[in-house]
Amino acid sequence: MRAEFKIFDPGDPATGSGGAELLDPSVVQRGGRWWMYLAGQAAGYGPTEIYSASLPPGAPLSAVGWTPTRNPEGQLTPLAGHQASHGWDGQGGRHCPSYVRGWDPRRQAWVERIYYAGAANHLWGPYTIGFLEWDGEHWIDQPEPVFRANEDWEQGSVYEPNLIYHDGKWKLWYVAGSNHEDYLVHGYAESEDGRTGWSPHGVFAPAGMKMFDFCVHPRGGGFDAVYARVWLQPDARPPETGLWWCQAESPSGRLADWSRPVQILTAEDRGWHSGPWKPSLAFEGESALVFFDGAYRTGKPGPFPFAFTLGCMEIVLS
Numbered sequence: 001m002r003a004e005f006k007i008f009d010p011g012d013p014a015t016g017s018g019g020a021e022l023l024d025p026s027v028v029q030r031g032g033r034w035w036m037y038l039a040g041q042a043a044g045y046g047p048t049e050i051y052s053a054s055l056p057p058g059a060p061l062s063a064v065g066w067t068p069t070r071n072p073e074g075q076l077t078p079l080a081g082h083q084a085s086h087g088w089d090g091q092g093g094r095h096c097p098s099y100v101r102g103w104d105p106r107r108q109a110w111v112e113r114i115y116y117a118g119a120a121n122h123l124w125g126p127y128t129i130g131f132l133e134w135d136g137e138h139w140i141d142q143p144e145p146v147f148r149a150n151e152d153w154e155q156g157s158v159y160e161p162n163l164i165y166h167d168g169k170w171k172l173w174y175v176a177g178s179n180h181e182d183y184l185v186h187g188y189a190e191s192e193d194g195r196t197g198w199s200p201h202g203v204f205a206p207a208g209m210k211m212f213d214f215c216v217h218p219r220g221g222g223f224d225a226v227y228a229r230v231w232l233q234p235d236a237r238p239p240e241t242g243l244w245w246c247q248a249e250s251p252s253g254r255l256a257d258w259s260r261p262v263q264i265l266t267a268e269d270r271g272w273h274s275g276p277w278k279p280s281l282a283f284e285g286e287s288a289l290v291f292f293d294g295a296y297r298t299g300k301p302g303p304f305p306f307a308f309t310l311g312c313m314e315i316v317l318s
Contacts, residue, residue, distance in 0.1 A: 002264075005063040006272050007291070008053075008310040010044065011298065019044065020076055021308045022051060022068060025280045025291040026114070028099045033057045036066060036291070037097040037114055038310070042076040047093030047123065049078040050116060050132070061284035063291075063312035080132050085118065085141035088128060092119020095127065095159060096213075096278065102165030105193055113194065115172075117159035118145060124180060126157035129172075131194075146195045149176060153185055153203065160278070162215045163194070166251050170194035173204060173214040173253075182232045186211040188253035205255050216251050217281040223251045225258065226290055228277040231267065241267035243279050243292060243313075264290065265313055272296055273309050288315045 008017040022040040029035070034055040039048045053066040071077050082090045095117040104111045112134040117127040128145035149158045154176035162173045169190040177183040186205035189198045205211040212228040226245050231237040243265040246258040267275040273294020280291040294309045 002316075003063075003314050004270065005312045005314070006309060007063065007066055007312055008068075009272055009307065010309075011307050012272075016067065018068075018074075018076070020068070022053065022310055023293045023308050024096045024278045025293075025310060026097045026099045027061075027280045027282045027289075027291055029061070030112075034059065034061050035099075037079070037099055039093075039095050039097055039116070040076075047089075047091060047119075048095055049076075050080070050094045050097050050114065051076050052079060061282055061289060063289055063314050079114070080139040080141045082141060084143040085130065087143070088120050088130065088145050089116075089118030089141075091121045092123050092125065092127075094118055096161065098161045098163050100163040100165055100170070100194075102170050102194060103168070106195075114139065115161045115163050115194075117161060125159065125178065127159035129158055129161045129174065147172065147174075147189070147198060149201075151176075151187075151201045154187065154201065155181075155183065158187070160213050162213060164216050164218070164251055165194075166218075168192065171216075171251055171253065172198075173216070175212060176201075177207070179232060183207055184210050184212065184230070184232075186214060190253065202253060204253060213278045215279055215281050217283070218251075219283060221249075223248050224281060224288075225251075226264070226279040226281045227261075228279060228292075230277050231275065237267040237275060239266070241275060243276050243290065264315065265292070269296075270294075273311055276311070286317050288317055289313070290315065 008022045009015045022038045024039040026037045036053045052069045097116045113131040115131040129147040130145035132139040160175035171190045176185045188204040191198045212230045214227040216225045231241045244261040246261040248258045276292040278293040290313045
């Protein structure tokens with residue numbers, strides 16, 4: 001059984017977004033509470049920030065009931081300032097967060113980070129990848145990105161990070177290239193500390209596949225992954241556009257090691273979303289929850305007559 005739920009929609013006051021676009025979910029349970037880390041624009045323009053939303057303390061994971069974090073004046077509260085990071089993410093903003101907890105051998109401690117793509121000068125890139133790190137009370141920005149394009153096929157821009165920590169390695173799947181130029185290659189690299197010593201950047205999926213956001217999640221003795229295949233041309237989307245699911249015994253950096261994928265959501269126009277992307281996978285009991293971005297035409301005049309939404313598909317596994 002499958003069901004879809006709308007979470008945030010800037011054009012729907014009932015969703016509680018207050019007119020803000022809140023996208024790019026990364027969902028995790030921390031301190032007995034489910035949190036969602038999001039990129040968005042509080043006023044619909046300007047550099048994007050990373051925000052959060054949460055379910056009530058102790059509540060089970062759900063597709064509904066999420067509340068954005070706001071200050072006492074009712075304004076959305078960014079997770080961190082730009083005191084250290086302004087040089088590489090201050091003008092173009094922070095995009096596509098990915099929460100991960102892993103071991104830092106330099107500090108000999110477990111750390112929590114939210115990786116994201118930052119743009120120095122423009123909302124549309126080029127991008128590098130860095131992170132915020134939890135110091136026990138606050139998310140702290142960093143003075144430099146930790147991952148940059150260094151291969152010709154990356155064309156100077158890396159973004160859409162998805163990470164896990166496994167078997168002593170910080171493992172990173174990411175997009176390289178440019179949405180504007182309709183050139184998307186999916187890459188993979190790994191590092192012992194998540195900062196330095198990254199392995200050679202390898203092609204995980206070729207440009208023709210148009211893979212976006214390969215999100216990996218452990219389950220039982222194996223791993224599940226969901227990802228999007230996108231279509232950036234103005235003509236009709238091909239049937240493979242949408243969200244896909246695959247599995248593997250270990251979180252391999254080779255696409256061939258993953259099972260044959262199954263499409264779980266098409267690009268069909270549902271009114272409040274079409275052409276889904278940026279999936280985030282989590283489990284609750286016998287259900288899988290796949291959070292994702294969507295978009296719809298607003299009909300308003302201007303250069304960008306679209307609104308971005310956030311939704312969730314719940315899949316009962318048994």
